[in-house]
Amino acid sequence: MFDSPLVSLCLFYIIISSALNTNASVKRYPPDRRKLLESENFSISRKNTVVLKVFYESLCPASADFFSGQLQPTVEALGTRVKVIMNPYGNAETKHYRGVYKFSCQHGPEECYGNKLHACAIGIIRNNTRAVFYNSCLLKYSRKGEDSSIDFTTALNWCGYKHGVPIRQVWKCAHSRRGANLLQRFGRETHKLNIKYVPYVMLGDSSAMQDQATGNLIAAICQMLHYPPPVCGLNTDIRSSKTYP
Numbered sequence: 001m002f003d004s005p006l007v008s009l010c011l012f013y014i015i016i017s018s019a020l021n022t023n024a025s026v027k028r029y030p031p032d033r034r035k036l037l038e039s040e041n042f043s044i045s046r047k048n049t050v051v052l053k054v055f056y057e058s059l060c061p062a063s064a065d066f067f068s069g070q071l072q073p074t075v076e077a078l079g080t081r082v083k084v085i086m087n088p089y090g091n092a093e094t095k096h097y098r099g100v101y102k103f104s105c106q107h108g109p110e111e112c113y114g115n116k117l118h119a120c121a122i123g124i125i126r127n128n129t130r131a132v133f134y135n136s137c138l139l140k141y142s143r144k145g146e147d148s149s150i151d152f153t154t155a156l157n158w159c160g161y162k163h164g165v166p167i168r169q170v171w172k173c174a175h176s177r178r179g180a181n182l183l184q185r186f187g188r189e190t191h192k193l194n195i196k197y198v199p200y201v202m203l204g205d206s207s208a209m210q211d212q213a214t215g216n217l218i219a220a221i222c223q224m225l226h227y228p229p230p231v232c233g234l235n236t237d238i239r240s241s242k243t244y245p
């Protein structure tokens with residue numbers, strides 16, 4: 001589709017329509033940032049821990065693929081050397097209406113509910129690693145049920161059981177004002193960045209490594225680490241050596 005390693009993305013609809021109208025924007029999109037990467041400035045800023053911000057949305061298949069294929073294996077391999085900050089808002093909009101926040105989401109109202117579940121989990125779990133595993137699980141199991149609506153209940157029950165996260169607490173939060181407030185805060189952060197597609201990744205406050213980060217996350221992070229752990233010395237294209245169901 002695109003001339004880029006980022007084959008599947010959830011684009012905001014404005015971008016989709018403009019991309020359909022012009023050949024040029026299809027070719028250039030997402031921007032090729034490799035040149036920036038090759039500048040010295042990236043190798044200089046090595047760190048002991050890399051902060052990774054991930055912007056995504058709950059019903060975007062590309063987000064689910066990124067979590068199961070890249071993010072979760074990277075966190076498993078690098079442990080505390082990577083600090084993940086998730087932001088489950090994506091291409092949504094927020095309205096303030098009679099004292100409460102209302103959202104509209106790219107994949108419909110169900111996605112807004114899913115985003116709240118993710119936001120609540122982040123607030124409740126308070127352990128980045130576990131929250132990544134849990135939300136990765138939610139992304140994987142939030143599927144269409146028999147009546148073609150999304151079956152969040154099965155995902156909530158299974159992922160809560162699997163990762164020891166209180167099911168009722170997450171559910172209650174997502175149905176309450178707390179869930180809306182949490183999601184609104186993620187939205188404020190997302191809107192500041194003017195993000196046009198998800199998953200969108202920032203490494204150490206920079207979005208310059210977008211293609212690397214979504215194409216081979218662990219290698220991108222290894223490049224940025226002081227004293228990279230032994231796992232970085234192996235062929236780090238984790239996708240080619242293993243498959244993650």
Ligand SMILES: *[C@@H]1O[C@H](CO)[C@@H](O)[C@H](O)[C@H]1NC(C)=O
Binds near residue numbers: 021022
């Ligand atoms: C797309 O590219 C073709 C050939 O390169 C050109 O003829 C056409 O006008 C372009 N379309 C748009 C919308 O730019």
Ligand SMILES: *[C@@H]1O[C@H](CO)[C@@H](O)[C@H](O)[C@H]1NC(C)=O
Binds near residue numbers: 039041
């Ligand atoms: C690297 O950083 C320096 C100082 O911040 C800046 O002046 C320079 O333009 C940067 N180089 C590149 C290639 O971005």
Ligand SMILES: *[C@@H]1O[C@H](CO)[C@@H](O)[C@H](O)[C@H]1NC(C)=O
Binds near residue numbers: 127128129130
């Ligand atoms: C966070 O969760 C991970 C994975 O469950 C666990 O290994 C780690 O010990 C936890 N960290 C803290 C500080 O509780």
